[in-house]
Every structure is written in structure tokens, then in C-alpha cells.
Amino acid sequence: MASDLFCTDLVRRFGDHTAVDRVSLDVPAGTFFSILGPSGCGKTTLLRLLAGFDRPDSGEIQIRGARMNDVPPNKRPVNMVFQHLALFPTMSVGDNIGYGLRRKKVPAAERTRKIARVLEQVGLPGLEDRNPQQLSGGQRQRVALARCLVLEPTLLLLDEPLGALDLKLREQMKVELKHLQKAFGTTFVYITHDQSEAMVMSDQVAVMRQGRFDQVAAPETLYRDPATPFVAGFVGDNNRLSGDVISVDGDLARLRLQSGEEVTGRIAGEGIAAGRRADLFIRPESLVMNGAVPDGYSRMQATVTTTLFDGANSRIEAGVADQTIFARLPQDGSVSNLSPDSAIQLGWDPQRATVFAGERV
Amino acid sequence: MRSSASKLSLCLLMTPFVLWIVLLVLLPHLQMLRVSFHVRESWDTVTLGLEQYQNFFSESYYWRTFVRTGVMSLFTTFLTLVIAFPIAWYIARLARGRAKGFLFLACLIPFWASELVRTYGWMILLRESGLFSTWLQALGLADGPVEMLYNDAAVIIGLVYNGLLFMVVPLVTTLDGMDKNLVEAGYDLGGNHWTVLREIIVPWAMPGVVSGCIVVFMLTLGSYLTPILMGGKDSAWFTEQIFTQFITRFNWEQGAALGVLLLVLSSVIVWLGLRVTGQNLRKVMG
Numbered sequence: 042m043a044s045d046l047f048c049t050d051l052v053r054r055f056g057d058h059t060a061v062d063r064v065s066l067d068v069p070a071g072t073f074f075s076i077l078g079p080s081g082c083g084k085t086t087l088l089r090l091l092a093g094f095d096r097p098d099s100g101e102i103q104i105r106g107a108r109m110n111d112v113p114p115n116k117r118p119v120n121m122v123f124q125h126l127a128l129f130p131t132m133s134v135g136d137n138i139g140y141g142l143r144r145k146k147v148p149a150a151e152r153t154r155k156i157a158r159v160l161e162q163v164g165l166p167g168l169e170d171r172n173p174q175q176l177s178g179g180q181r182q183r184v185a186l187a188r189c190l191v192l193e194p195t196l197l198l199l200d201e202p203l204g205a206l207d208l209k210l211r212e213q214m215k216v217e218l219k220h221l222q223k224a225f226g227t228t229f230v231y232i233t234h235d236q237s238e239a240m241v242m243s244d245q246v247a248v249m250r251q252g253r254f255d256q257v258a259a260p261e262t263l264y265r266d267p268a269t270p271f272v273a274g275f276v277g278d279n280n281r282l283s284g285d286v287i288s289v290d291g292d293l294a295r296l297r298l299q300s301g302e303e304v305t306g307r308i309a310g311e312g313i314a315a316g317r318r319a320d321l322f323i324r325p326e327s328l329v330m331n332g333a334v335p336d337g338y339s340r341m342q343a344t345v346t347t348t349l350f351d352g353a354n355s356r357i358e359a360g361v362a363d364q365t366i367f368a369r370l371p372q373d374g375s376v377s378n379l380s381p382d383s384a385i386q387l388g389w390d391p392q393r394a395t396v397f398a399g400e401r402v
Numbered sequence: 403m404r405s406s407a408s409k410l411s412l413c414l415l416m417t418p419f420v421l422w423i424v425l426l427v428l429l430p431h432l433q434m435l436r437v438s439f440h441v442r443e444s445w446d447t448v449t450l451g452l453e454q455y456q457n458f459f460s461e462s463y464y465w466r467t468f469v470r471t472g473v474m475s476l477f478t479t480f481l482t483l484v485i486a487f488p489i490a491w492y493i494a495r496l497a498r499g500r501a502k503g504f505l506f507l508a509c510l511i512p513f514w515a516s517e518l519v520r521t522y523g524w525m526i527l528l529r530e531s532g533l534f535s536t537w538l539q540a541l542g543l544a545d546g547p548v549e550m551l552y553n554d555a556a557v558i559i560g561l562v563y564n565g566l567l568f569m570v571v572p573l574v575t576t577l578d579g580m581d582k583n584l585v586e587a588g589y590d591l592g593g594n595h596w597t598v599l600r601e602i603i604v605p606w607a608m609p610g611v612v613s614g615c616i617v618v619f620m621l622t623l624g625s626y627l628t629p630i631l632m633g634g635k636d637s638a639w640f641t642e643q644i645f646t647q648f649i650t651r652f653n654w655e656q657g658a659a660l661g662v663l664l665l666v667l668s669s670v671i672v673w674l675g676l677r678v679t680g681q682n683l684r685k686v687m688g
Contacts, residue, residue: 094586115589127583131605140601144592188591 043105045070045195045228046091051100053086060086061097062252068196068230068245073222075239076232078249079275084232087249088198091230092121105195115144120189121198125205126181128173134160134184135169141192159191163221178206182214190225199231203238215241236276240264248272267309270397273322280328280366282321283399286313294396296321298341300362305339306394318399325356327393328368334388341387345379359385431665438658454659464643464660471640472667474554475622478561482569482618483611485562490573490610495582506574509567517564521631524560525551528632552634560628565618572617576610577603612681616672623668640664 046068053061060083068074076084089095091102093114102109109117120141129137135156142152160166163183173181182202189197203211203218219242222229233239239246240260247257248271256268267273274281282304284296294308296319306321313319334340343359343366355370357379368387379385441451458464493505512520527533528550538544550556584606588598604611629639644664647657676682 092586092590094589113589114586115592115594119590121587121590123583123587125581125583127581127587129584129587129602129605131602131608140588140593141591144597192591 043070044068045105046074046230047103047106048091049101051087051090051097051102053083053090053095053097059252061090063100064249064252064254065100066247066254066257068228070228071226072244073219073229073231073242075243075246076230076249077236077239077246077276078232078234080234082249083252084234084249085200088121088200088230088232091196092119092198093117118195119198120192120194120196121200122185122189122202124200124202126185126202128181128185128188130173132173133169134165134171134173134176137173137184138169138188138191141188145192155191159187162190162224163187179210179214182206186218186221190221190227194227197227197229199229201233201235203233203235211238218242240276246276248275250275267322267395269310270320270322273309273395273397278325278367279322280325282323282361282364282366284319284321286315286317286319286396288315289313293391294319296396298362298364302341302361304341304394305391306396307392309395310397312398313396319396320399321394321396323389323394325367326369327389328366328387329389330368330371331386333371334386337390338388339391339394343385343387345381345383345385347381348379357385359387434658434661437654438662440655440658442655454656455663457656458659458663467638467640467643468663468667470638471623472671474558475561475619476671478558478565478622479615479619481558482562482565483615486566486569486573486614487607489566490570490577493570494574494577495580509570512563513567517625517627518631520564521560521628524556524563524632528556528559551632552637554633554637556632557629557637557639560632561622561625564625564628565621568617568621569614572610572614573607574610576607580606608679608681612675612679615675619671619675620668623664 044067046066048064048066051061051064052059062083064087066074076087078084086095090097093109093112097110104118109119129140132140138156138159139152142155147155156169157166160168163186165180165183165187168176168180168184173184176184185202186197199218203214206214215238218229218231222242231239231242240263243260245257246260246263248255248263250271256263256272258266258268263272263276267276270281273279282296282298284298284304286294287297287303288295289308292308293305294313295303295305297303304321306323329335329338341361343361346358346360346365348370349356349358349367353372356367357370359366359368366387438454439450439452440448441453442448458468489509493502493509497505515523525532529535530547530549530551532550534550535544535548538548539546580603584602585598588602593601624641626639626641626645629637630642633639640660641664644657644660647653647660651657
């Protein structure tokens, strides 16, 4: 598949601080690509490099095979939805959308037709004459999208546009954005610090930390097969147990925790050898409890601290030595009567747990 | 009890304002309006009539100066806007931290001296034996002393300089509140410098532009010292004529009529300006 965006070794420094550090990426045409990272990881800087508001110190940006490094933002086939949308307050909705078309010298009659059509596509037919301030948060969001999509850009950049919405609307817009991306077929590059947004919408997610990509993969791969301990901890809920490696057997490693418990998990990173410190990550939903633990599973004794009821998402909080571990309660009600301070046996399929070399102490 | 207390405090707060408006603004102007319709028949008999206004229209020197003052004030206002906009843009958008405060202060500093001193400052620079003339001769660009004072250009330089601060302040205030993403969005959607300025920045800054223009226009129209000191024999200013009527000729009736006309002129132009730009006074001054 042809790639719409292809970057090699992008670097952007601010003084001593390297905001974007040798980032390479390849986004196939018509896909939804997310860059996920905590605040300050350099994702906004990267997006501004792509939009053309900032220039890389080194590296190359190609859009559909054409080098973009020296092309100013108004000449790039790229449009951006800003974090706070940046709708022009002095113009009506129709004029906001028509602004880009006027710059392209689209004749007035065709402009009116295009504006009406794109408003219909984003679900706001007939709102041309409204003032942006009169619209609700979700409607403004759609106008900002329409303003870009009407220009049929090769690439649409989105800078956490859902951040300002309330939770319920955000959930709704997440699904809608994904549908709109499919309907328009435009390549989306979306940056966010919210892992749920990235997971739900994207075809590919790049997890960014300190200016670099830790892993670029499909959401499910990130979740099941994280490449680094940062990804394991940042994407989805995860439990982390620290201990010393006591033996390595094929792709499995055995760890001794501080409490003396011995646990097993699949080796996912470099540098695992007997005697080294390591971290084992196990997801709350991969843990089984008490009688349900089959043979061949890694087992561990823990003490229940409290039960956190949240419908389908109910969990128990348990303590193992001084570490806290969360386990998802099975939905069939097979585990009940877990009073605080009662002992519980937790088990998991060693293939479901990932082991990474721990940070040097 | 409560409401009467709040009523009392409202009255106390309003009293100085009402006194100021009535005693210093309303009464003198009404008095001036009345005097302007007086026709003096002999030293102690006065009748009402339009003679002063007829004088204004029949005496070409009056209305020529009147039109000239209006046109030059408009031009000065426009020039001040053109010069102040980049300055305000720089202070509001580009300067940071201490530089911002310093630049703002730099605009303010000339106003610590009186208008008279500021005007003399310009005269020192522009007169025949002044700095610019000396430099031009030293550089070999002029053969003899050059007189740059006593013409319309000198008057406009002085007036623009006097008005600059009053244009920069409202512009900085409006531009400061502008989201920088709006400008970026303007470029991102395909605009060039000119279209972003025309379609996004200027419409946003319009309240500041209009309020700055109103203040500078009124100051310029009503200024007295600068045109007198820097203008030549031919660059008469309308305020000068009012002064002459009141003080030199002791013709209060004529002076009052000219004063009323100047007030009408400034009100009409401000009203027209608001209509043309689609702003209203509350928004602009709010």
C-alpha cells in the first residue's frame, strides 16, 4: 500500500532538550494513525513539524512521495484540527468552511454546494449561517473537521481535539470520528494522551516517550504484546510485580518476589538472566482466582484489601508483600464473599504475563 | 432597610459622576449652543439668529480650514493606525516577559513630558538649524540648511507622535486576547500573510482599531499646540480660529458657533466610522 506520510529520523531540539528524537514513521493511505504519549513527550512538536509550523533540525518529511521540509504550511496538502479548534469567531460556520475554498479560488456557486455537502456529511445540515459561538461543543468539533475535510487534504492532523469535551460526548465522538475517517477515506494522524481514544479509533498506534517511539503497532498488539515496560504500563491497566530472576526456561522466566512467592511469565524484553532484577506485568483480566486456577498456571497468594464494584469492570484490590495488585472479578459471580483481609490465590497463564528487565537499583 | 442603604450608596457613588457630567460637560455645551445663536445688535441688546453660522459658510477661510482640519485629522488617524499596528502586534504577540513590559513603558515615557515639551523636541530635530538639517549637510545630501518645520508634513508628524500611544494601547489589548492558533489555522487552511491579516487578524482586532481611531481622531481634531507650533502660515487649524474668536477678537458668539460646528463634525465622523465598520460604541469601549 502506498504511504501518505513517510518520515525518516526527524529531530527537533529546543536548546539542550530534544523534543523529537530520531522519529521515523510510515502511515499507509486511508488509515487512522495515532501518536499516544504522556504530556511533554514531544507529540505536539511532532505534529507541528508535520503541519509545517515548525521545521525539523534534521530528517525528512515526505507526503505522497514529495519532500515537504521546505514547504510552508499554507502550501502543504495537510490540514489540522486544533486542540481548541480555532474556529474563526468573526465568521459564520459557512464562512469558516468556505475560508479554505476561497483561498483555492473555488467559484462561489461551487463553494456553496461544497459547504452544504460537507455539513451534511458531518451531520450538521443547514447550519451555514450560525455563529460558531452558538453551537454546542460536539457541533463545533464537527465544524472544525468539516473546515478541513472540505479541502480534501491528503493528511488530516488532529491535536487532541476531544480533550475539551465532557466524558459522555467524548465517548460518542470517538466512535463518530472513526466512522467519519472511514467515510471520507482521508488519512488521519491523531495525537492524544488518552490511551482509550487511541485504542478505539486507530489502525496503528505509536507510543511515544521522551521524544522517541517505543513501539508502533496495531492496538491489539500493543495490548497483548508490549515491546517495552513503558508500553506495558501505559497502554491499558496493568499490574507490575518486581522481583529477581531465578531461572530462565525457553521463553519463560521465573521470578522471586520480595514476599518469597515465585511467579512465571513470558520474556518480552532483552537482558533477562538469572540474578537480574525484572518486572512482571499481568493484566487484571488475565488473573483467575481461588478454585478456578488450572494446572500449569503461575500461582501466588495475596491478601484482599478491598472490593471495587463497577458493574462489568468490578475489581478486587489485593496486597502481595508491599505491592498492590488488581484483579478483575469474574462476571458469573463465581467468586464472592471476599471480605477484606481474607487470603486469596491468584493464578495466570504464564504466556499472558510479560517480563522485562527491571531498572537498575 | 437594606434597599434604602443600597440606594443611598448608589446615590453617593453617582453624585460626583452626575455633577461632572452636568457641570463640566452638559451645561457649558448648552451655554455655548445658546451663545452661538446670539446676534449682538448693540453693546447691550442681543437677539437670536443664525448670523454666526451664515458667517461660517459665507467666509471661505472658515469652512476651508474646517474641511482641512477634518481631512488632515482623518489622514493622521489612518497614518497612526498603520504605524501603531505593527508596534502593537510586536508587543502583544512577539515580545515576551520583561521585553513586553519594557516596550509598553517605552511607548508611555514620552507622555511624562507635556505636549509642549514633546513638540519642542520635534522642533529641535526639524528646524533649519536642527539635527536633521545638520546631518543632511554633513552627509552631503543638502547644500544648505533645510527647513523641515512649518508645513503640513511637520504638523502630521507631530500629531501622529502625540496619538500613537492612544492607538497602541487598545490594539495591544485586543491582540493580546487572540488565540495564536487562529493565525496558524489561517495559514494551515491555505491563507498567505495578506489574507490572514485581512480575514482573521483585522476582523478580530476591529474593536481595538475602532476605539483607537476614535480616541486619536478626537485628540487630533481638538489639538491646538502642535498645529500652531509646527504648522506654517498656511497650515491653519480650526481650534486656532476658535481661540482667535474667543480670546483675540473677543467675539464669543462666533467662537461658540465654530465650537458647536467642531463638535458636530467630530460626532458625525465618529458615527459614520462606527456605521461603516459595523461596530457599536458599547462593544468598542466595553
